[in-house]
Amino acid sequence: MNLETVKAVKELLSTPQNMVIIPHKNPDGDAIGSTLALWHFFKNNGQDATVIVPNDYPKFLKWMPGSDQILNFEKENHQCKDKIENATVVFTLDFNHLGRVGQLEEPLEEAAKKIPFVMIDHHQAPSDYAKIMYSDVEMSSTCQMVYNFIEAVDGVEKITSEMASCLYTGIMTDTGSFKFRSTTGETHRIVADLIDRGAENTEIHHRVFDTNTPARLKLLGVALNNMKILEQFKTAYITLSQDELDAHNYQKGDTEGFVNYGLTLEGINFAVIFIENKEEGIIKISFRSIGDFSVNEFARSHFNGGGHNNAAGGRSEKSLQETALYFESLLKDYKNQLAV
Structure with missing residues (x-):
C-alpha cells in the first residue's frame, strides 16, 4: 500500500x-477468508461491521470463524438492504467491478x-467505483493483501487465531496450496506468521x-471420463452437463479444483472446464494455464470473463x-503461444 492510501485508510x-x-x-x-478476517479485525477494534455475500458458498468453508454471522443477500434480502442503506x-x-x-x-x-x-x-x-483502492495484480491472494x-494500520499484533485461520485459508486456496507462480517468499513469511498466531495449517487443509x-x-x-485432450494445442478440457450434476446430487463447491486435473497431464499447458447451469441459462467456465499463456486475455476476448494470467473465469x-466446439475453433489462433 502506498503512503497516500495508508493515510486515507487511517483517517x-x-x-x-x-x-x-x-x-x-x-x-x-480467498473471498470468504479475506472478508471474515477483516470483519474480525474491525469488530475487535470497536467498529460496527457486517459481511454480506451475494449468494451461498461451499460447505467446506462454513467452518471458518465468524461464518455463522455472514448475511446471504439471496436469503436475507431485506436485512442486507437495510445494512447497506445504513x-x-x-x-x-x-x-474490482460491481x-x-x-x-x-x-x-x-x-x-x-x-x-x-x-x-x-x-x-x-x-474499475473506478472505489474512493480508496488497494489493487495489486502481483499479489497471491486478497488474503495476503488484507494482512x-x-x-499498514499497525494492527498485526492484533491478529487473533480466528483471523489467522481465515487469512491462511484464503492464501492456501488461492495459491493452489502454495504452488502457483504468485506464491513468493513474502507469501511464505506471512503464512509462517499466521501459523505462529494460531492458524492450524494441518487442520485447515483437512x-x-x-x-x-x-x-x-x-x-x-x-468429469475425468469426459476430459478431452487436444495434444496439438497442449490443451485439455472437461464438460459437465446439468443432468450429470443432478445425477450426482451436486452441491455448491463440488466442482472446485476439477479444472486443475488437466494441468497434471504431461505436456498440457491449458486446462478448461465447462459447466452447464440451466438455472442461470449459461455455461460457467474456468480457465487455467502454465507458463506465459494468459487465460485472462483469452477469457476477456472470447468469454466475457477475466481474472489472472494463469487463472480466470468466463461464461457462454x-x-x-x-x-x-467454439472453444476448439479458437485454439488454432493460439497454437504458437500454447506451444511454448
Whole structure:
C-alpha cells in the first residue's frame, strides 16, 4: 500500500463507522477468508461491521470463524438492504467491478453515490467505483493483501487465531496450496506468521480438502471420463452437463479444483472446464494455464470473463456442445503461444 492510501485508510478508521464488507458472487476461499478476517479485525477494534455475500458458498468453508454471522443477500434480502442503506463505508474484497456481485450490483451502485467504497483486490483491470483502492495484480491472494492492510494500520499484533485461520485459508486456496507462480517468499513469511498466531495449517487443509462426499468423488470420475485432450494445442478440457450434476446430487463447491486435473497431464499447458447451469441459462467456465499463456486475455476476448494470467473465469450463453466446439475453433489462433 502506498503512503497516500495508508493515510486515507487511517483517517477513515479514526472515527466509528457502520461497515459493510462484500465479496464477489459465488465466493471462494480467498473471498470468504479475506472478508471474515477483516470483519474480525474491525469488530475487535470497536467498529460496527457486517459481511454480506451475494449468494451461498461451499460447505467446506462454513467452518471458518465468524461464518455463522455472514448475511446471504439471496436469503436475507431485506436485512442486507437495510445494512447497506445504513452503512457509512463499504469494503469490497476479491473483485474490482460491481458486475461481479450479481443482484447486489444495484444497491451497491446506489450506495456508491453516497458513501466511500474501499477496494482490496488482486485482479486485473479494476474499475473506478472505489474512493480508496488497494489493487495489486502481483499479489497471491486478497488474503495476503488484507494482512498487508492490517499491517499498514499497525494492527498485526492484533491478529487473533480466528483471523489467522481465515487469512491462511484464503492464501492456501488461492495459491493452489502454495504452488502457483504468485506464491513468493513474502507469501511464505506471512503464512509462517499466521501459523505462529494460531492458524492450524494441518487442520485447515483437512477441513477444506478432506471432507468429500461419495457423490462428489463420483462426479469427479464423470468429469475425468469426459476430459478431452487436444495434444496439438497442449490443451485439455472437461464438460459437465446439468443432468450429470443432478445425477450426482451436486452441491455448491463440488466442482472446485476439477479444472486443475488437466494441468497434471504431461505436456498440457491449458486446462478448461465447462459447466452447464440451466438455472442461470449459461455455461460457467474456468480457465487455467502454465507458463506465459494468459487465460485472462483469452477469457476477456472470447468469454466475457477475466481474472489472472494463469487463472480466470468466463461464461457462454451457447449450449454446452456449442460452447465446447467454439472453444476448439479458437485454439488454432493460439497454437504458437500454447506451444511454448
